Structure formats: C-alpha cells, structure tokens
Amino acid sequence: xxxxxxxxxxxxxxxxxxxxxxxxxxxxxxxxxxxxxxxxxxxxxxxxxxxxxxxxxxxxxxxxxxxxxxxxx
Amino acid sequence: xxxxxxxxxxxxxxxxxxxxxxxxxxxxxxxxxxxxxxxxxxxxxxxxxxxxxxxxxxxxxxxxxxxxxxxxxxxxxxxxxxxxxxxxxxxxxxxxxxxxxxxxxxxxxxxxxxxxxxxxxxxxxxxxxxxxxxxxxxxxxxxxxxxxxxxxxxxxxxxxxxxxxxxxxxxxxxxxxxxxxxxxxxxxxxxxxxxxxxxxxxxxxxxxxxxxxxxxxxxxxxxxxxxxxxxxxxxxxxxxxxxxxxxxxxxxxxxxxxxxxxxxxxxxxxxxxxxxxxxxxxxxxxxxxxxxxxxxxxxxxxxxxxxxxxxxxxxxxxxxxxxxxxxxxxxxxxxxxxxxxxxxxxxxxxxxxxxxxxxxxxxxxxxxxxxxxxxxxxxxxxxxxxxxxxxxxxxxxxxxxxxxxxxxxxxxxxx
Numbered sequence: 001x002x003x004x005x006x007x008x009x010x011x012x013x014x015x016x017x018x019x020x021x022x023x024x025x026x027x028x029x030x031x032x033x034x035x036x037x038x039x040x041x042x043x044x045x046x047x048x049x050x051x052x053x054x055x056x057x058x059x060x061x062x063x064x065x066x067x068x069x070x071x072x073x
Numbered sequence: 074x075x076x077x078x079x080x081x082x083x084x085x086x087x088x089x090x091x092x093x094x095x096x097x098x099x100x101x102x103x104x105x106x107x108x109x110x111x112x113x114x115x116x117x118x119x120x121x122x123x124x125x126x127x128x129x130x131x132x133x134x135x136x137x138x139x140x141x142x143x144x145x146x147x148x149x150x151x152x153x154x155x156x157x158x159x160x161x162x163x164x165x166x167x168x169x170x171x172x173x174x175x176x177x178x179x180x181x182x183x184x185x186x187x188x189x190x191x192x193x194x195x196x197x198x199x200x201x202x203x204x205x206x207x208x209x210x211x212x213x214x215x216x217x218x219x220x221x222x223x224x225x226x227x228x229x230x231x232x233x234x235x236x237x238x239x240x241x242x243x244x245x246x247x248x249x250x251x252x253x254x255x256x257x258x259x260x261x262x263x264x265x266x267x268x269x270x271x272x273x274x275x276x277x278x279x280x281x282x283x284x285x286x287x288x289x290x291x292x293x294x295x296x297x298x299x300x301x302x303x304x305x306x307x308x309x310x311x312x313x314x315x316x317x318x319x320x321x322x323x324x325x326x327x328x329x330x331x332x333x334x335x336x337x338x339x340x341x342x343x344x345x346x347x348x349x350x351x352x353x354x355x356x357x358x359x360x361x362x363x364x365x366x367x368x369x370x371x372x373x374x375x376x377x378x379x380x381x382x383x384x385x386x387x388x389x390x391x392x393x394x395x396x397x398x399x400x401x402x403x404x405x406x407x408x409x410x411x412x413x414x415x416x417x418x419x420x421x422x423x424x425x426x427x428x429x430x431x432x433x434x435x436x437x438x439x440x441x442x443x444x445x446x447x448x449x450x451x452x453x454x455x456x457x458x459x460x461x462x463x464x465x466x467x468x469x470x471x472x473x474x475x476x477x478x479x480x481x482x483x484x485x486x487x488x
Contacts, residue, residue, distance in 0.1 A: 011108065012108040012113045012114065012273050012274060012275050013108050013147070013149060013150060013153075013273070014269075014270060014273050014275070015147060015149070016268060027147075027149035028149065029149055029151075029152050030152055030153070031107075031152075031153050031156075032107075032108065032109070032147075032149050032150040032152070032153040032154075033108070064268050065268075066114075066267065066268055066269030066270065066273075066275045066277075067114060067269075067275060
C-alpha cells in the first residue's frame with residue numbers, strides 16, 4: 001500500500017496540505033504545524049498508509065509543500 | 074555593551090553566529106525561533122527551548138537580545154505565539170520584533186517590550202506616531218532616503234514622541250546586507266512560483282535567478298542587458314555611515330540570519346570599528362577602503378548604498394550567488410580538545426590542507442576564528458599535507474567539539 005511520509009520538524013505551518021487534502025491533514029492549534037491524521041510516527045517522522053486512489057492527490061500535496069517535507073512512496 | 078550612543082545590532086541565525094557577533098563587538102543581536110520568523114526555512118533556526126540559552130549567553134556578555142516574530146500570523150499559530158511569548162517573558166528577552174497586529178497586541182498585554190519590524194514598512198512620521206503607542210523602537214522601511222530618515226528622526230524629537238517605556242522613541246535602520254526586489258516583505262513572487270511564501274519566512278529567492286524574455290509567438294528571445302533583472306545588489310553603507318548616524322538614528326542593523334558566522338563576524342567587526350571611528354573623528358577614506366575590502370571578502374552580491382542616497386533603483390547584481398572575494402571550503406569537524414595544553418584536534422572529512430593555508434573554525438563557543446597554519450601537525454607528526462581521514466592538531470584557546478567546523482579560506486580566483 002502506498003504511504004505518505006511527513007517530516008514534521010521542518011514544517012513552517014503554511015496550511016497548504018490542509019487546504020488541498022483536508023481528509024488527511026489538520027493544522028495543530030498547539031504548535032501551528034501540520035498534523036498527518038491517523039498517522040503513526042516517532043522522532044518527528046509520521047507515516048500513513050493511503051489507498052491507491054488517494055495517491056495522485058497526495059503527490060500534489062507533496063509537490064505543493066514549500067519545504068519539501070511530505071513524501072509519497 | 075559599550076558605552077556609546079549608537080547601538081550595533083547583528084544577526085544571530087545560529088549559536089556560531091551569536092558568538093561571532095559577540096566576539097566582533099555587537100551591542101545587541103536578533104534571532105528567530107520555530108516557523109514564525111522571516112528565516113523559517115533556514116537550516117539553523119533556533120527552537121523555543123533555545124530561548125533561555127540565547128538569553129543567558131547575551132546577558133553573560135552584556136549585550137541585548139531581540140527575538141523576531143515578524144511573519145504573517147494565522148489562526149493556527151496563535152497558541153504557538155503565546156507559548157513563545159511566555160518563554161520570552163520568562164527569560165527576559167529584551168524585546169520582540171513584530172509586524173503582525175496579533176503579536177503587537179499580545180506583547181502589549183503581556184508587558185513585553187516591542188520593536189516594530191521593517192515588515193511594517195513604516196515610512197512617515199504619522200505611522201511612527203501610530204506605532205509609538207505600542208513600541209519603543211521602530212525599524213524604518215528600507216526604501217527611504219537619508220533625508221526622509223532624518224526628517225522622521227528630527228520630528229520625533231520635535232513632537233517629543235515617547236514609546237511605551239516612557240523614553241524617546243528610537244529609530245533603527247538597516248546598514249548592511251541583502252535587499253529585496255519588492256518593498257520589504259511585500260513580495261509574493263516566491264509564493265506564486267513555488268507556493269513558498271516569503272511572508273512565512275520561506276522565500277525561495279526567485280528574484281535571484283537569471284531570466285530570459287521570450288516572444289511566445291515567434292519563439293525569439295529578447296535581448297536583456299543583464300539576465301539578473303530582479304536581483305538587487307546588497308546594501309553596504311560603510312562609506313556613508315557618518316551621514317546615516319548624523320540623521321539621528323539610534324540602532325544600526327545588519328541583515329543576515331541565514332549567513333555564516335564568518336559573515337556575521339566580519340560585518341559586525343567592520344561596522345563596530347566604523348562607528349567608533351566616527352565617534353573619535355578618525356573616520357577616513359583609507360579606513361573606508363579597508364572596511365570595504367574586508368566586507369567584500371564575505372558573502373555579498375556586489376554592493377550599493379540602497380535607497381539612502383536617492384539614486385535611481387536598478388542596481389542589479391550581475392551574477393548568481395555571492396561575489397565574495399574569499400571562499401570557505403569545508404574540510405572537517407572538531408573531534409577532540411585537550412584543555413590542559415589548549416590543543417584542538419580536527420578530523421578531515423573532505424579535501425586537503427597544506428602549511429600556509431588560512432584555516433577558519435566556526436562553532437558555538439568560539440564563534441568564528443581565522444588562523445594561518447604556519448606548520449601542520451598531522452596524526453601527531455609534522456607533515457606537508459593533510460587529507461581525508463587525517464587528524465590535525467593545533468593550539469586553540471577555546472574548547473571545541475563535534476559542532477565546530479573547520480574550513481579552508483581561499484581567494485576566489487584560486488577556488
């Protein structure tokens with residue numbers, strides 16, 4: 001199954017991931033950075049398996065991230 | 074802090090640069106944390122937990138510390154903002170530099186001294202008077218002429234405009250470093266091109282690239298004198314610093330939180346000497362020439378005096394990246410320190426060095442130190458060359474560790 005990887009530490013809280021794909025992303029009200037919903041992670045690297053038909057949109061999100069901290073594998 | 078009327082404010086983008094600024098004679102430094110500052114994308118951004126350490130280092134060295142919180146603030150940033158401000162208050166950071174009204178409001182509520190950022194583009198006395206209700210220092214827009222700066226400063230005195238602290242409002246201006254092709258902070262080029270907002274500290278510097286103009290119909294490329302049509306040269310005012318000071322400004326600021334400790338050290342040292350020279354009436358063409366030469370050695374895109382002299386805009390750079398006359402080449406990291414005999418050991422990770430090379434060490438404790446290696450001790454014995462894997466040792470007064478980096482300085486022609 002494809003997966004989204006979020007390297008959260010370098011997030012600048014621009015909001016674009018949440019804007020493009022609200023089903024997977026939220027902005028944390030605590031530290032202002034993006035949160036990859038239902039993901040599992042440690043040391044600021046979060047991983048979420050996603051269905052095949054969600055990957056196109058996820059790749060667009062990855063491309064839109066200004067600090068390149070979202071990868072889709 | 075020196076007992077002088079003018080305050081020299083240097084950038085501290087990392088602990089290395091912070092120490093370099095202190096060693097070079099800065100009266101104060103500014104730094105940013107997390108994503109709410111204009112260098113959010115910078116590799117070495119400090120985090121909230123560093124605020125206490127930065128404050129302690131500055132206090133121990135008798136200089137002031139200002140924190141930049143000058144991006145656009147969104148709703149989801151507000152709690153982080155409050156968290157940062159409570160740390161700022163707790164550790165006694167001297168002031169917050171801000172432009173967003175959320176930060177201004179919060180600082181006022183919490184009783185934190187405030188400086189109005191250049192991002193607010195304050196360009197006239199009425200705007201100064203408006204912001205005087207909230208702040209103690211106003212950083213003027215970088216696009217003003219000296220006459221406009223002077224008029225604002227004299228009008229502050231005439232109107233007796235006081236800041237929140239009850240003291241006469243202070244004026245801060247930029248004296249050195251990168252300029253923006255747009256009015257400072259009002260550029261969306263980076264966002265439109267790469268979805269990366271300069272106003273969230275993530276400028277991708279599209280203006281710094283070379284461009285061609287193409288006729289879409291015929292495919293003909295139009296001739297452009299200079300391909301770098303949007304990249305302004307860097308501000309350098311060391312030759313007009315006396316005129317800037319005589320305008321009545323209080324704080325002189327150097328840009329460059331994303332730049333290395335060597336840049337911070339050299340720029341701070343040159344302007345520190347220039348301020349003292351003006352104070353002691355020994356400011357001379359010979360000294361200006363020396364400072365300009367030293368400033369040209371570190372990162373720059375070619376110099377001009379910005380908008381201060383009222384020259385026509387369009388002083389564009391003619392090359393990508395830096396026009397510095399010297400280049401630093403990374404060699405290796407600190408691997409050991411022998412405190413009893415003050416000997417530092419560095420492991421070479423790439424390249425080579427020879428006796429006679431100028432070496433530079435940057436690190437959180439030493440800041441930036443340059444030394445000429447007369448002889449070279451490699452793996453315990455004198456040697457004509459050190460290469461990858463070798464350990465070199467030399468006398469060094471400051472303790473070093475793995476965070477300290479060793480560079481070789483070469484002139485650009487030899488690079």
